[in-house]
Amino acid sequence: MTYNSTLLRRPGAVEAGGLDAGVAAHYGDPYREQRLLAGVHVAAAQGKNLTAVVDLSHRGVVTVSGPDRLSWLNTLSSAQLTDLAPGVSTELLLLSIQGRIEHDVRVLDDGATTWLIVEAAEAAPLAAWLTGMRFMLRVEVADVSGLWAVAGTVNPVTEWSERLCWRDPWPHIAPGGFAYTAVPEESHPGLDRSWFEYLIPMADLDAAVGVRPLAGSWAAEALRIAAWRPRLGAETDDKTIPHELDLLRTAVHLAKGCYKGQETVARVHNLGHPPRRLVFLQLDGSQHTLPAAGSAVLLGERQVGTVTSVAQHFEMGPIALAVIKRTVDPAAELTVLDAGEKYVAAQETIVAPDAGQVVGRQTGFLRVPR
Structure with missing residues (x-):
């Protein structure tokens, strides 16, 4: 079924294609929208300072509930999730036996449910695969993409402080992670781009955005590229391994237990280089x-x-x-x-030719500001 965001009805909206089909590429002035999103973070509207947002309501959203949810996801993925605290944002990869990236997932837990945000086409196959892996564990999986929208911004939205929000950990090196670029973390261009993705009930999206300035997917993509941030479906193909995209930085814990694809991750990291x-x-x-x-x-x-x-x-x-x-x-x-x-x-x-032979630096998870 073709998705079309309600925000495409806004004046000047031009629909995007490819990975961002169903939402606006821009609203008539791409460069102004990008400046607003990247530099002039607030704009006056009806006497209020409002942060520009990007419509990401085409994104897929999958929920996992039940007392075994975090330990179960931990055994399946590249990330260390057993101690993930409510409100903390992280990223996980689901790999093939050969260590190739099958899913790249934004992860947020609220204390009762783990929320997984993915690309539009990934939600249904991810939910189906997770459902098939439940066995006797106390977990429930649901594809709630039709019920929940995502909105992105570079600054926290004050009025949305009680909403669930995933903050992109990029480019900080997560515990157990490893940098495959020779650029020091403190000089990484990704530091110029903070990124927040808010979960909003789909039925409330138009009202929640209100008169807030909108920026299209072109603006968000330009900032992502400038930050060297890889995206599933864009930088990946059926042969991509995490090392090639510097994803060991945020999405792989090198010291955790066994998971599918771990052998390739360890072998390339310890004995060789990505191709x-x-x-x-x-x-x-x-x-x-x-x-x-x-x-x-x-x-x-x-x-x-x-x-x-x-x-x-x-x-x-x-x-x-x-x-x-x-x-x-x-x-x-x-x-x-x-x-x-x-x-x-x-x-x-970005990824150094001698990647795997540089010293990694570790920091903590990122907590969503309230």
Whole structure:
């Protein structure tokens, strides 16, 4: 069934495609929306200072309830969840036997229910798989995507302080995590992007947003790309392992017990290197178009990777994320080829070519501000 957000009725709304189909790409002024979301965090409306929000109501929401929920999810996933306190945000991966990413899940527990926020197409298969893994445990799984909407913002919303809220832990290194980038945590560009995702009853979405300024998915994507934040379905394919995207930083606990895919995680981390690595690309801005996701990344005339996400940033101009071969020289100038058009691309290293041989730094979970 095709989803169309009620906020698409707002003036100027233009629907997005791809992963964000069903919500607005923008509301008529993409650059202003991005500035509002990224820089000028508040805007005056009817005498109030209001934080801009992004409609993410197409996202999937799955709930897990029951007294065994956290210990059960802990045995299935890459994250350490047995001691997850109410109101604390984290991230987990569900992997294949070969260690490839099948689900990337935002996790929040309220003391009685664990809330799992995923990409739109992931909710039904995730709920079905979890249901099949219950056995005799005291857990109940439900896909509640039709009942709950998600709204994203860079700042906490004062009026929503009592709502459930997931705060993106990126780029802080979670307990048991490991950084695969050589950039120190205190210099990581992801620190410029705080990110909150609020859970709102679907029927209340329009009223909850009210006169608050709206920014489209294009604005959110530009900030995500600039923060080097990978996204399931964009930076991933059927071969992606967590190391290639620096996801050991926030979504993998290297010292926890056995889970599906752990052998690959440990082997690559301790004995080798991932075959590919995520890079940030600054694209030549002389063209009036952007290359599409899926475009080839070339070193000379040889393809060495693929563009995974692309956006026009309000300050940096055209930017992209790409996954390339690990052995590509980090200093090499690359080109992006799309429908015969070539774009010069200067790379910035995200996952280091020698990833696995650097020293990790650990911090704590992030607690949602109240």
